Amino acid sequence: MSVPKLVVSQQKLDQLAEDLKKLEINTVIHMGGGSVPAFQRQGYLEKLGHSRMKWFRRFFVLRDSFLLSYNLQKSDFTVEPRAAVHLGNAVIQLLDHPERQFCFLITTMQKDRFLFAAENEDERRAWVKDLEEAKLVTHANMIKLSVENKCLAEEKGAAAVAIDNSTSALSIFSNPEYIQSTPITGGAEGWLRTTGFNADEQSKSAFKLGKAKSSLTKCYFILRDSHLLMFHGGDILTKPRGAMYLIGTAVTAEEEITEEKSYYFTVKSQECGDEIGLVASTAKVRSRWMQALKIGSRVSHPDYKLLMKEHELLAAVTMTPRAAPPQKPNAPSEKIDAPPPPLLTEEFDIQGQQLDPGTRQAFDDSGNPILRGPDGQLVNVSGEVVTPTVPRYGLEGEQLDAFNRPLPPGAVPMFTAAGVPIGVGPDGAHYLPDGTIVLQHDPHFDASGNQLSQETVDASNAVATNVSVAIRVRAKLKGDNAQGEAVDVLGRTFRGVEAGGKLINADGQEVPMASARLVDNASGKLVQYTEPKKESNETHSLLIKVENEGEEEHELGSVEINETTNLKDVRERVTSDLKADFPDFVFLFNGVSMLKHEEANKLAINCLPEIVIRGKELKAMEPPKSKFNKKLSELQQYQDKKRREEEEFAEVMARVRQGKFLKSAN
Numbered sequence: 001m002s003v004p005k006l007v008v009s010q011q012k013l014d015q016l017a018e019d020l021k022k023l024e025i026n027t028v029i030h031m032g033g034g035s036v037p038a039f040q041r042q043g044y045l046e047k048l049g050h051s052r053m054k055w056f057r058r059f060f061v062l063r064d065s066f067l068l069s070y071n072l073q074k075s076d077f078t079v080e081p082r083a084a085v086h087l088g089n090a091v092i093q094l095l096d097h098p099e100r101q102f103c104f105l106i107t108t109m110q111k112d113r114f115l116f117a118a119e120n121e122d123e124r125r126a127w128v129k130d131l132e133e134a135k136l137v138t139h140a141n142m143i144k145l146s147v148e149n150k151c152l153a154e155e156k157g158a159a160a161v162a163i164d165n166s167t168s169a170l171s172i173f174s175n176p177e178y179i180q181s182t183p184i185t186g187g188a189e190g191w192l193r194t195t196g197f198n199a200d201e202q203s204k205s206a207f208k209l210g211k212a213k214s215s216l217t218k219c220y221f222i223l224r225d226s227h228l229l230m231f232h233g234g235d236i237l238t239k240p241r242g243a244m245y246l247i248g249t250a251v252t253a254e255e256e257i258t259e260e261k262s263y264y265f266t267v268k269s270q271e272c273g274d275e276i277g278l279v280a281s282t283a284k285v286r287s288r289w290m291q292a293l294k295i296g297s298r299v300s301h302p303d304y305k306l307l308m309k310e311h312e313l314l315a316a317v318t319m320t321p322r323a324a325p326p327q328k329p330n331a332p333s334e335k336i337d338a339p340p341p342p343l344l345t346e347e348f349d350i351q352g353q354q355l356d357p358g359t360r361q362a363f364d365d366s367g368n369p370i371l372r373g374p375d376g377q378l379v380n381v382s383g384e385v386v387t388p389t390v391p392r393y394g395l396e397g398e399q400l401d402a403f404n405r406p407l408p409p410g411a412v413p414m415f416t417a418a419g420v421p422i423g424v425g426p427d428g429a430h431y432l433p434d435g436t437i438v439l440q441h442d443p444h445f446d447a448s449g450n451q452l453s454q455e456t457v458d459a460s461n462a463v464a465t466n467v468s469v470a471i472r473v474r475a476k477l478k479g480d481n482a483q484g485e486a487v488d489v490l491g492r493t494f495r496g497v498e499a500g501g502k503l504i505n506a507d508g509q510e511v512p513m514a515s516a517r518l519v520d521n522a523s524g525k526l527v528q529y530t531e532p533k534k535e536s537n538e539t540h541s542l543l544i545k546v547e548n549e550g551e552e553e554h555e556l557g558s559v560e561i562n563e564t565t566n567l568k569d570v571r572e573r574v575t576s577d578l579k580a581d582f583p584d585f586v587f588l589f590n591g592v593s594m595l596k597h598e599e600a601n602k603l604a605i606n607c608l609p610e611i612v613i614r615g616k617e618l619k620a621m622e623p624p625k626s627k628f629n630k631k632l633s634e635l636q637q638y639q640d641k642k643r644r645e646e647e648e649f650a651e652v653m654a655r656v657r658q659g660k661f662l663k664s665a666n
Contacts, residue, residue, distance in 0.1 A: 039063045040301055041130045043123070046100060048115040055100065055117065058082065062130055063245060064226045064301050065137045067106070080197075084243050085114060086224055087135040092128055095635045104128055105632065112238060113632060137304045139186025139225055139296075144347075144477065145307045146173035151472045151524070152314040155465060169298040170310065178295075179477065183594040183602075186299070187223035188292040189614065190591055191547055193279040194219055194230070197242045216279060223292050225299040228267065228276070244274055246297040251290050265290055288591050354597070356492040356506060357470035358463070359404040362392040370404075376495050376508025388421040389413070389447040401460075403490060405467065410459035414444045414452065423490045424460050426468040426526060431489045433507060435515025467491050472524025478601045485519045486529055538562060543610035544574060546582070556613075567599035567607070578613075585613040 041062040046055045047069070058069045061081075065088050068081040089109040097103045100117035102124040107113050118124035149170055172178070193216035219241070220231045226247055229240040248271045254264035263286040268275040280286035348354055349361045350369050362370040362378070370386050373379045378386040386392075388402040391413075398406045401413045402421030414422040414430075422438050425431050430438040438444075440461075444452045471491050478485075486494055492506040494516070502510045516529035544556045559573050567587055578585055587594045589607060593614060604611075 040134055041127065044119075045127070046117040048117075062127075062134055064247075064299065065134055066225070066227050066243075067131070067134070068243065081240070081243050083238050084227065084229060084240055085112075085238055087131060088138040088140070088225070090131075090135045092131050092135070093636075093639075094124070094128065095632075095639055097635060103635075104131075105635075106131070110237065115632065134301070137225065137299065137301050139299050140184045142169065142173045142299055142304065142307065143179065143184055143186070144473070145304070145311060146170050147179070147476050148469070148473045149307060149311050149314055150174040151469050151476065152311070154472075155469055169303050170307065172295060172298060174476075176476070181590055183589050183592045183598055184477065185593055185595060186292070187225065187296060187593075188289055188591045189222040189588065189593060190220070190285070190612075191218055191281075192221050192289070193217065194221075195277040197230070197244060197276050198274060199277065221278075223289075223296050226296055228293065228296070230276075242276075244276060245269070246293060247271075247300050249293070249297055251293045253286065253290065267293055285591070292591070355404075356487075357474055358467035358491065360394040360398075360400060360406060362400055362404045363395070365391055365393065373508075376504065376506060378507070387419075389415065389419055391447070401463070403492070405463055408459060408462040410456060411463070412446050412452065412456060412460075414457065414460060415447060417443065417445055417449070419449075424463040424467070425489045426464055426471055426491045427489075428461055428464040429489075430460075433488075433490075433505060433509060434511045435489045468524075471519060471526070475519050475521045475524040478521050484521055486516050487519060487526065488515055489517060491517075491526070540605060540608055542570065542604055542608060544578075545610050545612045546614075547612060561604040563603070563605050565604045567594070567602045567604055567611075568596075570604050570611075571596075571599060582613060588612045588614055 039061055041060075043060065044057055045060050046057050048055055058071065061068045061070070065086060067085045067087060069083045069085075070081055085106065085108060087106070087108070091107040093105045093107075095103045095105050095115070097115070097117065102118040102121055103115060104118070104124060104127065105113060105115050116127075118127055146169065195216060220233060220235075222229045222231070222240075226245060228244040228246060230242040230244075231237075231240055235241065244267065246267070249267050249269050252266050252268070254266060254277075263280040263283055264277065265280070265286055266275060266277050278289070280289060349372070351371060353372065355361070364370060364380065364386070368381050370378050370380060370392055373383075373385075380386055392400045392402075392404065394400055394406055399412075401407055401411075401423060402415070403423045405423070407413070416422060416432070416438070420432055422430050422432060422444060430440055430444075432438060440457060441454070444457045446452055467490070471487075475485075486503075488494065488503075488505050488511065495504040495506060495508060497503055503513060503516055505511045505515075513529070517526040518529045519525075520527050539560045539562050541558045542561050543558050546554055546556055557574070557577065559570055561570065567589075571587070587599065589602065589611065591612075594602065
């Protein structure tokens with residue numbers, strides 16, 4: 001059976017094209033008589049110092065995914081911030097402080113923590129709202145959102161309409177070749193020689209004439225999202241020597257004036273006049289940096305909002321309508337007008353494990369998380385097994401099926417008469433967890449054992465489109481050259497393989513090999529699974545290099561690989577040799593740092609003849625003093641206690657309203 005297809009009329013496609021054309025992007029605002037790059041928020045906040053435990057008043061600017069601080073109010077585009085905090089994947093919490101009201105805590109992906117205080121509750125609420133949105137404006141999310149938008153359009157034959165009429169960066173970030181050659185974090189990093197930001201005219205003239213190459217400063221640059229950060233060796237990651245905002249910049253390769261080959265290029269803001277001259281070591285490195293800088297200028301808050309608006313339009317003609325939270329467990333819910341949220345909003349569960357395509361982190365009817373145990377079984381916070389018939393909900397209260405996937409309007413969790421869960425596969429067919437097919441006209445039952453009407457059973461079929469799109473998005477993000485993933489008929493990843501050809505599914509159950517499917521990364525479709533071919537005897541030597549501040553790339557050694565070796569395997573083989581000098585090394589693929597979970601999907605053979613690592617160029621933020629950590633722990637404990645008391649009070653009041661504390665009138 002094929003995935004249910006929604007018939008999209010030509011009239012609807014024409015309307016979609018018109019709606020896409022109407023979307024606009026605004027990257028500039030007007031203030032002080034001139035134009036400056038747009039930002040989400042700026043203003044004064046107090047920040048608690050890590051060492052002296054004193055409060056300091058600083059001026060902050062929130063631009064895209066960065067929060068930058070200054071001693072005094074300066075123009076929002078200054079290249080000399082006191083600190084630059086990257087908000088990607090940050091956690092933001094409200095905290096009460098005995099000395100300051102209206103506090104909030106930011107914990108970055110690197111586990112750095114910063115405590116701030118606003119002037120009043122309205123200011124705090126406004127900052128936190130904008131910070132929560134800012135942490136989504138990353139290269140990774142621009143890629144995910146663009147690929148999802150493209151897959152949504154392809155699902156219903158509207159791909160040409162979406163690409164031709166898009167006013168966003170959709171075509172850039174959904175380009176298969178770009179995805180294949182660039183880790184999802186994007187950007188670039190490495191050593192470059194430079195004149196520094198906004199150099200004087202004499203230095204710039206010498207730079208252009210090629211007279212000052214030997215006197216240029218060699219700095220470590222990191223291009224993260226829409227900001228170019230400059231460091232000296234050994235600097236702290238949150239304290240760059242300079243930071244340039246890339247929105248509205250022009251990147252230009254300077255012509256060769258002297259006979260000496262010099263790979264100069266400049267980055268100049270068209271709006272505020274900020275400028276920097278850079279020199280790469282080779283033409284290839286210069287080309288890579290120039291491309292990355294141009295793409296970085298589109299990792300912006302306005303571009304992100306534009307992609308989100310396009311997602312709403314595309315989802316309206318493609319995705320299953322959202323269902324409102326049910327009035328009671330296992331009751332069909334009504335349709336609501338809000339569009340389905342992008343898949344990128346929930347990629348990992350609260351245990352940090354990647355969710356299967358189309359699934360959500362589940363909670364019980366009391367709001368407690370349902371966790372995945374070591375053996376694959378779902379358990380509650382007390383460690384007790386959660387049976388498939390137990391009602392479960394997503395973070396926003398939407399009802400989930402027994403496989404933790406949001407239910408469309410009119411659908412309920414489905415089971416056999418014996419209580420075995422039935423799920424809808426990405427192909428539109430109905431399956432048991434072991435891969436057994438269940439005909440749609442066969443009896444289906446709810447969690448209480450009542451037989452479902454055919455209308456309710458048919459309503460569940462819309463799950464197929466959501467899961468199919470989610471699988472295709474994940475496959476396209478991996479790229480054609482990545483290893484295909486083995487999944488079950490519901491699109492869920494297997495936990496492992498046992499002797500005798502038995503596979504272990506997501507729930508820890510043994511299922512036959514015949515139930516396995518393989519995700520074709522090129523199309524995102526499921527094909528019949530075939531066992532991986534044996535490793536080839538042909539091996540290659542992959543060089544491991546590091547680029548130092550005072551010299552060119554230095555060879556650390558080599559490792560033997562074959563056609564199935566991935567970078568995760570390479571890390572395991574070289575960690576013991578590198579841990580003394582490079583305990584926290586990062587692979588740089590085409591000059592871009594890779595996240596560890598990406599390494600398993602990147603074949604080492606695609607990196608030949610060499611791969612570079614980042615070693616000791618920069619330091620993480622120095623660990624806060626014990627007093628700072630102790631204070632934060634006390635604040636969090638107080639906050640948790642306050643929340644528990646509020647929940648207990650609300651529970652008591654609910655019981656009072658139900659009359660459970662009232663005496664009988666008899």
